[in-house]
Amino acid sequence: MTPVELSRTVLRAVRRAVDEGELRVTVPERAVVTVPGPGGCGDYATNIALQLARPAGQPPRRVAEILRPHLVEVAGVADVVVTGPGFINISLRDAADGAAALVEEILRAGLRYGHTDALAGQVIELRIPYEVRAEVVADAVVRIVAAQGGRAEVDHGEPVNLRPVPAPEDPAPLGPDAARWALLHPAAHDRPRITADHLVQRASNPLFRVRYAYARTRAVTRNAAALGFTADPAAISVALGLDAAAPGTAPFSGGVPPSLTTPTPGETPPLTTPLLTTLADHPPTLTRAADHRAPDRLARHLVTVADATLAFLPTVLPFGDEKPSAAHRARLALAEAAGAVLAAGLSLLGIDAPDHL
CATH class of the missing domain: 3.30.1360.70 (Arginyl tRNA synthetase N-terminal domain)
Incomplete structure (x- = not known):
């Protein structure tokens, strides 16, 4: 379920x-x-x-x-x-059946996963000041509200009802994607940082982690195809059975991305539940972001999904002479579901999800 x-x-x-x-x-x-x-x-x-x-x-x-x-x-x-x-x-x-149904739902819905009709028929008026951050936040709110079936209309009249702390300087030199992230990731009451930190390709940069995690999910799909196997969500129940006693994987917290490390030879990596949990939390996150006019909630959620994804990806492909199994097909399905959620979330924020990074 x-x-x-x-x-x-x-x-x-x-x-x-x-x-x-x-x-x-x-x-x-x-x-x-x-x-x-x-x-x-x-x-x-x-x-x-x-x-x-x-x-x-x-x-x-x-x-x-x-x-x-x-x-x-x-x-x-x-x-x-x-x-x-x-x-x-x-x-x-049956958690296994629930996990398989969740992954199948995500892969079937694609970019529309988490879209509902919760706000159907509702028209939300957003009155904002003439300021770049307010414009970007309002644009993201319009997208998120639409994903919940509602319609948000933006106006610059008084009284203002959406006034995030203004950007201290013009974010345009960061480029469109990093600029939007710099303005959307902090909560509305927090002062955004307009610095080159948003451009560095390191674990310390949340935007890099989100986009890198998505690019890695695309890479494992390509690598799996080269090895002759594809994703199979129905195999998740098998994989959960194989991995029931295996310990969970720690979240990605900096340093070398786990996707660049190698599992210990001979071990059967787990089909980790932290990633399943974060994927299941995507629809209610969208609902809360729409209700509170807070795209920062979605941005922070994507960082959580990315960290869980990066911790999980080393388990997807066979190691050494290992042959692809049902567990590998299940893990690939989960990786592709994670990629779908990351791409969907970035799309709602108006940020590109690159296949290669």
């Missing part, structure tokens, strides 16, 4: 509770499903009970307990636990 499918499952649970008279609320248009936060558990969590508590006139935990039996009975759900003030934590029965 993918996050999008689980979101629909949560909404169906709300609808059943309303139909049976357990809740008196209007069924919302969307339910945000994301990875559990601190104190949470399971595979996914949702704050739908906190969202419905006030209109229902009941405490959030009570709303969560009403929804719990409607979720437990769903095929594919192993357990539902209520934590904190009313967060609903959901454990799925």
